[in-house]
Amino acid sequence: MKSSTRGQELTQSPIRSLIPFARKAKENGIEILHLNIGQPDIPTPEAALDRVRSLHDEVIRYGASEGMLSLRKRVCQYYSKFDIDIDTSDIMVTTGASEAIQFSLFSCFDPGDQIILPEPFYANYLGYTQMSGIQIVPVTSTLDEQFELPSTEAFYNCITERTKGIFLCNPGNPTGKLYSRESLIRLAKLVKEENLFLIVDEVYREFCYDGDFYSVLNIESIRDNVIVIDSISKVFSSCGARIGYVATRNKTLKNSMLRYAQLRLCPPHFGQILAEACYDACDEYLPDVKKEYNERRLYLYDRLSNMPGVKTYLPPAAFYNVVELPIDDAEIFCKWMLTEFQLDGKTVMMSPCDGFYINTSLGKKQVRIAYVLEKDKLSLAMDCLEAGLVAYNKVHQLAQSGQANA
Amino acid sequence: MKSSTRGQELTQSPIRSLIPFARKAKENGIEILHLNIGQPDIPTPEAALDRVRSLHDEVIRYGASEGMLSLRKRVCQYYSKFDIDIDTSDIMVTTGASEAIQFSLFSCFDPGDQIILPEPFYANYLGYTQMSGIQIVPVTSTLDEQFELPSTEAFYNCITERTKGIFLCNPGNPTGKLYSRESLIRLAKLVKEENLFLIVDEVYREFCYDGDFYSVLNIESIRDNVIVIDSISKVFSSCGARIGYVATRNKTLKNSMLRYAQLRLCPPHFGQILAEACYDACDEYLPDVKKEYNERRLYLYDRLSNMPGVKTYLPPAAFYNVVELPIDDAEIFCKWMLTEFQLDGKTVMMSPCDGFYINTSLGKKQVRIAYVLEKDKLSLAMDCLEAGLVAYNKVHQLAQSGQANA
Numbered sequence: 001m002k003s004s005t006r007g008q009e010l011t012q013s014p015i016r017s018l019i020p021f022a023r024k025a026k027e028n029g030i031e032i033l034h035l036n037i038g039q040p041d042i043p044t045p046e047a048a049l050d051r052v053r054s055l056h057d058e059v060i061r062y063g064a065s066e067g068m069l070s071l072r073k074r075v076c077q078y079y080s081k082f083d084i085d086i087d088t089s090d091i092m093v094t095t096g097a098s099e100a101i102q103f104s105l106f107s108c109f110d111p112g113d114q115i116i117l118p119e120p121f122y123a124n125y126l127g128y129t130q131m132s133g134i135q136i137v138p139v140t141s142t143l144d145e146q147f148e149l150p151s152t153e154a155f156y157n158c159i160t161e162r163t164k165g166i167f168l169c170n171p172g173n174p175t176g177k178l179y180s181r182e183s184l185i186r187l188a189k190l191v192k193e194e195n196l197f198l199i200v201d202e203v204y205r206e207f208c209y210d211g212d213f214y215s216v217l218n219i220e221s222i223r224d225n226v227i228v229i230d231s232i233s234k235v236f237s238s239c240g241a242r243i244g245y246v247a248t249r250n251k252t253l254k255n256s257m258l259r260y261a262q263l264r265l266c267p268p269h270f271g272q273i274l275a276e277a278c279y280d281a282c283d284e285y286l287p288d289v290k291k292e293y294n295e296r297r298l299y300l301y302d303r304l305s306n307m308p309g310v311k312t313y314l315p316p317a318a319f320y321n322v323v324e325l326p327i328d329d330a331e332i333f334c335k336w337m338l339t340e341f342q343l344d345g346k347t348v349m350m351s352p353c354d355g356f357y358i359n360t361s362l363g364k365k366q367v368r369i370a371y372v373l374e375k376d377k378l379s380l381a382m383d384c385l386e387a388g389l390v391a392y393n394k395v396h397q398l399a400q401s402g403q404a405n406a
Numbered sequence: 407m408k409s410s411t412r413g414q415e416l417t418q419s420p421i422r423s424l425i426p427f428a429r430k431a432k433e434n435g436i437e438i439l440h441l442n443i444g445q446p447d448i449p450t451p452e453a454a455l456d457r458v459r460s461l462h463d464e465v466i467r468y469g470a471s472e473g474m475l476s477l478r479k480r481v482c483q484y485y486s487k488f489d490i491d492i493d494t495s496d497i498m499v500t501t502g503a504s505e506a507i508q509f510s511l512f513s514c515f516d517p518g519d520q521i522i523l524p525e526p527f528y529a530n531y532l533g534y535t536q537m538s539g540i541q542i543v544p545v546t547s548t549l550d551e552q553f554e555l556p557s558t559e560a561f562y563n564c565i566t567e568r569t570k571g572i573f574l575c576n577p578g579n580p581t582g583k584l585y586s587r588e589s590l591i592r593l594a595k596l597v598k599e600e601n602l603f604l605i606v607d608e609v610y611r612e613f614c615y616d617g618d619f620y621s622v623l624n625i626e627s628i629r630d631n632v633i634v635i636d637s638i639s640k641v642f643s644s645c646g647a648r649i650g651y652v653a654t655r656n657k658t659l660k661n662s663m664l665r666y667a668q669l670r671l672c673p674p675h676f677g678q679i680l681a682e683a684c685y686d687a688c689d690e691y692l693p694d695v696k697k698e699y700n701e702r703r704l705y706l707y708d709r710l711s712n713m714p715g716v717k718t719y720l721p722p723a724a725f726y727n728v729v730e731l732p733i734d735d736a737e738i739f740c741k742w743m744l745t746e747f748q749l750d751g752k753t754v755m756m757s758p759c760d761g762f763y764i765n766t767s768l769g770k771k772q773v774r775i776a777y778v779l780e781k782d783k784l785s786l787a788m789d790c791l792e793a794g795l796v797a798y799n800k801v802h803q804l805a806q807s808g809q810a811n812a
Contacts, residue, residue, distance in 0.1 A: 001570065001603045001631055007513040007662030016668065043464045052676065053459050058449045060646040060680070095501050095648065098670040106537065107413040111517075127669040131512065133539075164407065197407045225407055240466040240675030242501065242648075256413030262422065263533040264504040269646030270458065270676030274466070 011126050014355020017331070021338040022349055030342050033381035035369045036349040038173060038320070040237040042292060044274075045285045048236065051277035052270055060269050065261040067093020067245075071276045075230075075245060078279045082205070084217045090249050092257055093267045093275075097203050097231035097244035098124065104227050104246055105132040107256035108197045113164040115199075118150055120322065120356035120363060122173045122201070137163070138358040143324055143366070146313045147175040149183040152190050165197035166190075171204040171213070174322050174356050174368035176297075176315020181214040188219045198222060201229040203244075206286055209294045210316035217247060224250045232271075234319075236278040236285070241271035293319050296371040296378055303382040307389065321369045322353060326389065330354065330367050333392055340395075341388045348384040417532050420761020423737070427744040428755055436748050439787035441775045442755040444579060444726070446643040448698060450680075451691045454642065457683035458676055466675050471667040473499020473651075477682045481636075481651060484685045488611070490623045496655050498663055499673045499681075503609050503637035503650035504530065510633050510652055511538040513662035514603045519570040521605075524556055526728065526762035526769060528579045528607070543569070544764040549730055549772070552719045553581040555589040558596050571603035572596075577610040577619070580728050580762050580774035582703075582721020587620040594625045604628060607635040609650075612692055615700045616722035623653060630656045638677075640725075642684040642691070647677035699725050702777040702784055709788040713795065727775045728759060732795065736760070736773050739798055746801075747794050754790040 015036050022032055066072070072088040079086055094100040101124070109115065111133030117125060119138040129136050137158045141147045155166065166187070170179045191198045200216045216226045231244035248254060278285075297314070300321060304312045309326025327333045330352040337347050351370075353363030371378060421442050428438055472478070478494040485492050500506040507530070515521065517539030523531065525544040535542050543564045547553045561572065572593070576585045597604045606622045622632045637650035654660060684691075703720070706727060710718045715732025733739045736758040743753050757776075759769030777784060 001514075001601050003513055003656070003659045003662050004516045004519075006516055007665060008658070010662070010665040010669070012665055013668055037468070039468050041465065044466045049461070049463070049466075053461065055455070055459065057455070059447065060450045060455075060644045062443070062445050062645040095674070096671060102670075107409055108407075110410045110412055111539075113410075124669055124671075127665075131666070131669070133517075195407050238466045239468040240672060242672070242674040250409070252414070253409045256409050256416070259413060259416040259418055259533075260537070262419055263416070263530055263537070264508075265502060265530075266646060266648070268501070268648040268674040268677055270680075271674055274676075 006130070010130055014123050015351045018334055018338060018349065021335055025338045025347060029345065031346045032338070033346060033348045033373060033377055033384060035371070035373065035381055036351045037372070038234065038370050039239055039372055040234060040319070041372050041374065042237045042289055044237045045278055045281040047281045048274050048277035052274050055270070055273055063266040063269055063272065065266055066258060067091070067267050068272045068276070071272050074276050074279045078282065079217070082213065082215050082218070084215055086217060086247060086249070090247055090254070092246050092254070092261060093272060094244040094246055094261070095264070095267050096233065096242040097201065097229050100229045100231070100244045100246040101125065101128045101201070102131070103257045103260045104199050104229065105129060105134055106260055107253055108199070108227070109134045109164050112162060114160060114162045115165045115167050116155055116158045116163060117167045119358055120174055120353055122169055123355045125167065135162070136358055140359065140362065141175070141177075143311060143313060143322055147172060147177040147322070149179045149187065152186055155187065155190055159194060163194070163196065165199060167199045169201040171208060171317030172320075173204065173318055174320045174351070174353065176318045176320045176322070178208050178211050178213065178317035180211065184214060184216055185219060188216070188222045191222050191225050196225060197227060198225050199227045199229065203229065203231040203234050204318035205230070206235045207290060207293055207319060208317040209290070209297060210314070213317075227253065232275045232278050238274060238278065241274050242268055243271040243275040293371065296375060299375060299378060300369065300371050300382070303386075307386050309389070319371050321371070322366050323369055324366050327365060327392060327396070330363070330365055334367065336392055337384070337388050341384070341391060343384045343387050346380055346384055348381040348388070412536070416536055417529075420529050421757045424740055424744060424755065427741055431744045431753060435751065437752045438744070439752060439754045439779060439783055439790065441777070441779065441787055442757045443778070444640065444776050445645055445778055446640060446725070447778045447780065448643045448695055450643045451684055451687040453687045454680050454683035458680050461676070461679055469672040469675055469678065471672050472664060473497070473673050474678045474682070477678050480682050480685045484688065485623070488619065488621050488624070490621055492623060492653060492655070496653055496660070498652050498660070498667060499678060500650040500652055500667070501670070501673050502639065502648040503607065503635050506635045506637070506650045506652040507531065507534045507607070508537070509663045509666045510605050510635065511535060511540055512666055513659055514605070514633070515540045515570050518568060520566060520568045521571045521573050522561055522564045522569060523573045525764055526580055526759055528575055529761045531573065541568070542764055546765065546768065547581070547583075549717060549719060549728055553578060553583040553728070555585045555593065558592055561593065561596055565600060569600070569602065571605060573605045575607040577614060577723030578726075579610065579724055580726045580757070580759065582724045582726045582728070584614050584617050584619065584723035586617065590620060590622055591625060594622070594628045597628050597631050602631060603633060604631050605633045605635065609635065609637040609640050610724035611636070612641045613696060613699055613725060614723040615696070615703060616720070619723070633659065638681045638684050644680060644684065647680050648674050649677040649681040699777065702781060705781060705784060706775065706777050706788070709792075713792050715795070725777050727777070728772050729775055730772050733771060733798060733802070736769070736771055740773065742798055743790070743794050747790070747797060749790045749793050752786055752790055754787040754794070
């Protein structure tokens with residue numbers, strides 16, 4: 001018996017290969033400052049945790065496949081904050097945004113279909129398209145253009161007879177980009193004309209520092225084309241609860257998604273309890289969280305801007321930044337930082353960006369930094385990066401001149 | 407934009423079509439006695455719920471993709487009860503048994519591969535094989551033979567060059583069957599000779615009343631062929647927690663499964679806390695649960711055996727029974743029970759069995775009864791079924807003689 005080809009070929013997360021080196025560094029007593037994963041460090045709303053602590057269920061039963069009605073009502077109410085007019089029947093609770101992505105891809109597309117996706121993109125999209133047999137056609141966005149949504153023409157040029165949808169992440173992971181209302185409405189015209197699905201992952205919607213968030217659920221002309229992915233993971237620091245949503249007004253699509261939802265029976269009960277309470281705590285909780293991330297963002301930008309040879313931009317949203325480093329290969333550099341470098345017993349772990357691109361060479365010199373550490377630690381992490389770059393390039397140049405001499 | 411063909415064609419649960427009629431009956435003030443779903447009514451271990459209530463996490467973080475180490479250790483310890491010698495690295499925590507099935511199918515098989523599955527089987531297996539593009543080749547087991555594991559020859563006759571595995575449910579849903587050690591070892595020879603994967607769903611392992619449970623993880627000769635699906639849902643009345651497991655010692659397979667696991671990040675945090683505490687409460691909790699189900703089982707068998715024209719057997723395990731009724735079409739009868747029948751304001755809801763077969767006609771006269779109601783209610787449910795059968799056949803015969811006279 002031979003295990004499946006698809007399983008063995010499924011692309012792994014780009015940071016996966018660094019984990020053994022991080023473990024070894026820890027074993028050697030090095031403190032690792034983790035800027036490599038999108039795991040918020042900010043406490044989950046205490047009131048929401050209290051709700052879970054005070055649960056009085058006698059039997060932890062199967063819930064509705066589409067999620068608790070009270071939670072779906074609460075999500076609709078929350079969406080009205082963004083002027084989104086949506087019905088409880090348009091919201092399905094999923095086991096994290098991951099499952100929302102899975103349900104969306106399986107319900108919209110058949111094997112062999114193509115979707116257009118701006119790169120760099122969240123690496124797990126690639127895994128889910130592989131799992132569902134869909135092909136990604138990348139359209140490139142660049143740091144030089146501050147990861148602006150590619151032009152309608154650029155999207156248009158990617159369209160083939162197999163194209164069935166466009167997939168965006170807004171605000172962007174790994175880019176920290178926020179797409180403007182205008183650019184989304186511009187893209188909507190193409191979506192409408194070409195009769196495509198438009199799937200948008202909006203899980204960072206609450207973290208917009210420069211400019212206002214605009215949801216594609218607001219674009220009336222493409223009501224039936226739009227699918228939005230959402231989650232409490234990032235907004236409420238609740239990644240482990242595994243609660244996400246998929247929102248669509250498309251009836252046929254909802255029907256298909258419900259079939260997939262019924263197959264896995266229901267989303268997690270405790271997580272749903274937590275989620276509902278998170279939205280209740282929303283107004284009190286979120287302003288401070290946003291303020292904290294914004295301070296880190298500005299601090300990070302300031303530090304990075306002052307490092308020689310480092311190219312970056314001030315990301316308007318989310319809690320990520322893509323940074324181009326004065327090195328040849330970010331994966332080798334990130335590994336070197338874990339295996340060969342320390343500054344006062346500390347080092348920093350980052351995500352090499354090649355895994356966020358289909359054209360992996362575009363991310364060769366880039367890393368993604370997630371500012372999920374408090375400012376004191378972020379400061380130490382930047383000290384490490386700055387000193388690490390100097391040390392690495394010294395070693396690297398010596399090696400090169402040694403090679404030149406040899 | 408047209409939603410996917412695979413999504414629209416995904417087979418739905420066999421009881422799905424009855425739900426609107428059940429809702430309507432409730433609206434009309436009828437009390438419905440639910441024997442239709444495998445949702446245990448017995449309380450979740452109180453000590454396990456207390457563990458969740460006393461959690462002190464500040465941030466609900468992503469956990470390990472393979473599940474909490476402490477939980478996996480606890481599961482290994484629990485497995486030693488069944489003389490299963492297994493390592494923590496062989497256990498992966500999943501979001502319910504559903505996800506364990508999904509990971510197993512995607513990791514073992516490629517689209518177009520065939521698996522042999524005794525029918526009747528748990529209906530969701532069909533959905534997951536469709537989702538993963540695998541073909542089920544059914545081998546029939548029958549009520550007349552007490553749903554005995556089909557002969558090696560019967561399995562052998564199903565093998566083609568595309569056959570890559572055998573999938574069993576033991577103890578059986580919907581059959582309540584328990585496969586003997588001998589029959590499993592007999593099948594293992596075929597598995598070994600033909601180099602197949604053997605996936606066994608053992609989620610009802612704790613509920614064996616006649617005979618001892620024997621896990622395929624105990625068969626040394628097929629160590630690398632075996633994948634076991636497990637879950638806390640049924641054993642600990644914790645369906646909503648969404649915690650399952652997949653256990654395999656096959657390294658290549660574990661590697662593939664981990665890729666799928668990483669893609670969805672991690673299993674639910676709170677559920678894992680509950681699960682660990684469930685195993686701690688195991689010895690105190692399970693004997694009473696088993697005693698309760700056994701009493702219901704015997705009562706149910708006694709009642710069914712005394713109904714004219716009803717064919718059944720005493721199921722040795724799980725909490726289901728497949729019952730053949732003296733009617734032509736179980737789906738029509740089950741619907742009739744919800745729309746046309748009541749006994750003192752009550753009626754009973756059951757699962758028609760056609761959805762548990764690939765050869766749907768085999769289940770035409772059969773229903774699955776889940777004994778997940780306390781004895782008083784079970785008694786009322788049997789009163790309804792008994793009276794319902796008489797009434798239905800009276801109406802039916804009148805209609806037929808009416809037709810004959812016409």
